[in-house]
Amino acid sequence: MQRTNGLIFGYNDYAKEIARNIDKKYKRVTLFALKGEEHAAEESKYPLCFFDLSDEWEELQKEYDMAQTVAFCALEDDAQNIFLTISLRATFKELTIVALAKSKESGNKLMMAGADKVIPLVQTTADMIVDLLERPVASNILHGILYEKSNLKIVQIEVQDENYFHGQYPADIDWSRNHGIIVLSVIHQGKAGEFIYSSKAKHHVITRGDIFVVVGYDEDLKAFEKLIGSRMA
Amino acid sequence: MGFAKRLFVDFFYFLQSCKSYRQARRFVYNFLENERSKAKKYFDLFMMFLILVSVVTLIREVKHPVDESFLFFNYYVISIIFFIEYLLRLWVVSSVSDVIVSRYENDVATGQEFRFFMACREVAALKLRHIFSLKAIIDLVAILPFFHQLRLLRIFTLFRVFKLFRYAKTFQTFASVFRAKRFEFITLFIFSSIVIVISSVLIYVMEANNPASPVNTLFEAFYWSIVTIATVGYGDIVPITEGGRIVAVFVIVAGIAVLAFTTSLVVSAFNEKLDEVRETKILNNLTSKKRYYILCGYENIAKEVAKKLSKSEHGVLILDEDAHRIEEARKEGFEALNYDPGSIESYHKLRLDLHAQVKAVLCLRESDVENVYTALTVRAISKDIFILSLLNQHANRKKLEFAGANEILYDKEIVGMVSREFIGQPVAFEAIHALRSEYSYINIEEVVLTQRILERFATVGELHATRFRVVLLGIYKKEHERFYFNPIDSTFLEEGDCLLLIANTVFIEEFVKYLNKR
DSSP: OOOSEEEEESOSHHHHHHHHHHTTTOSEEEEEEETTOTHHHHHOSSOEEEEOTTOOOTTHHHHSOGGGEEEEEOOSSHHHHHHHHHHHHHHOSSOEEEEEESSHHHHHHHHHTTOSEEEEHHHHHHHHHHHHHHOHHHHHHHHHHHTTOSSEEEEEEEEOOGGGGTTOOGGGSOHHHHHSOEEEEEEOTTSOEEETTSHHHHTSOOOTTOEEEEEEEHHHHHHHHHHHEEEEO | OOHHHHHHHHHHHHHHHOHHHHHHHHHHHHHHTOTTOHHHHHHHHHHHHHHHHHHHHHHHHHHSOOOHHHHHIIIIIHHHHHHHHHHHHHHHTSOHHHHHHHHHHHHHHTTOOOOHHHHHHHHHHHHHHHHTSHHHHHHHHHHGGGGTTSHHHHGGGGGGGGGHHHHOHHHHHHHHHHHHTHHHHHHHHHHHHHHHHHHHHHHHHHHTTOTTOSOOSHHHHHHHHHHHHTTOOOSSSOOOSHHHHHHHHHHHHHHHHHHHHHHHHHHHHHHHHHHHHHHHHHHHHHTTSSOEEEEEOOSHHHHHHHHHHTTSSSEEEEEOSOHHHHHHHHHTTOEEEOOOTTOHHHHHHHTOOHHHHEEEEEEOOSOHHHHHHHHHHHHHHOSSSOEEEEESSGGGHHHHHHHTOSEEEEHHHHHHHHHHHHHHOHHHHHHHHHHHOTTSSEEEEEEEOOHHHHTTOOBGGGGOGGGGTOEEEEEEETTTTEEEESOOTTOBOOTTOEEEEEEEHHHHHHHHHHHHOO
């Protein structure tokens, strides 16, 4: 799912933070400010375009490969954000759309409008606060792992060489002792992810194309990756 | 100073410094007067039960014979209990030793001879003030049925009901409502009295000389006026003259006005008092719970946080200076007070021990100015309390740090990081998100190792987590402040270590039960 272009719609603090976080992962990051926000041109550190909600979006296709592009809809007004999402989805079927929602209600509408992922602003922050208070250790560790602030990493590894496992079940392997890693979940081709010890995972033989969600130190992960396949990131 | 005076002062100094005396006094005070004490609640319930027994006995005694032992209990035992209570209240209501010692030190400081009589007068004044208070008089009257041989005094049993005012808070609230509208009620009383007096005299003048009229005396006229103005109208006395009926019309109209005015007065008084009653109830409830999260502000993020934290074992208390937001929080079922979180006085009013009873203060306003102000206020009260604050503008981070916030959350930064990870590793992101989500059946839990667990398990290998289908992600060693990922079997376990477990919630529960089994 590696993409090369990031298009961020809206010129506000959320958009700036998204740009700052993704600019190392994308070859090209472009901000789109609404017409009327001309002051953005002087401030922006990223290439900036202006748009109107009534714009026709086909033009974008000339500049960006939509299959390799992610659009972040980060307009402050929920109604405008929904309108933008629906406009982009109507024009580009293959574009990945991530949209920000202020409330649960607008989150549902954004999903209906065709967003691939909705980030509920209030809920995400509230979850983080509650985690910090109620499970401080777990929260810090997971935060460190997910946002690469510790040596521990979480990666997805796809099985390329199924012979290595000789028809074993995921729960039968002592991953931590044999490989120094912890497998959290396994995704069998075309199915939803299952926790490593779930009944479904226990009755499914490891096959080529399965994806493991693995936590470990970089060296162990690389060694494991060599054994079974390629890392996806 | 004479020997007797010296002895007198020394005795009170001794009392003041005597630990067991002070403890005994504190114990009695908690039972009788301390609203926050649990013992008082039980004591009040016990006294209410005694009152109930007394009244039931009085009613039963009217037409049925009552067992002698029961009567003995009613007239002697209960009266003696009430008398002991009366004396104990007289003792704890004010401290004699404090007054004497303070007077003595005052006199010494001003270079005067210790004024013994002045000190005694101060003590007497304090005690007499209590003795002549309405509550104390009721207490005394309630003891009188002890002398039940005097038939009249037996009736005083009924006065024990008035003692309920002392024990039931609802009655106190009711009384305070009337106190608050005292002026209006007095005005109404004067108006009604004037109408009653005038109408009584008028009806007497109009009717008394008519032989067919039932109004023959001034008392009958007075009785008729009260019955009419109260809109009761028994009909036993009715005016028959034309003049008397005209008077009756005026009294009836005045009666309707008085009734309407009284009703509106009581309703408005209760409405005005309602917030205060709720506030008192919340403040009283606060003491019973163990630890609290104090949420300062009740806006979007705070609402969501309150909802999630309400499922935790700790209590949630919301403070906001905006009355509408507080009303909203109360409708959602939260304990919320219309206090300014940026004011030190608000925290004093809470009567909470911030160190022991507050787990964290959360500054969740959508304004950095307010959050900085609140953080600074809380930090001024306590240096140790954990403060978490929301940051709305990145430029204000340092100000919040300076104000003393331990943890600062910038929601825009969180969204940026979430966006990056979702796009980079969607499956891993969803896996971690699922672990954090309360709606997922797979969960990550922290289990702190206690001495009890360590009695049976010394190393990681002995835990056998995989047997319970539980993944041991690692151990957080509190002492070293370090996380050991995927620890080897020989890793020693220590008290206070925190195990991070990932599994189905049911499996984790089973595993924790197994760890705690003796």
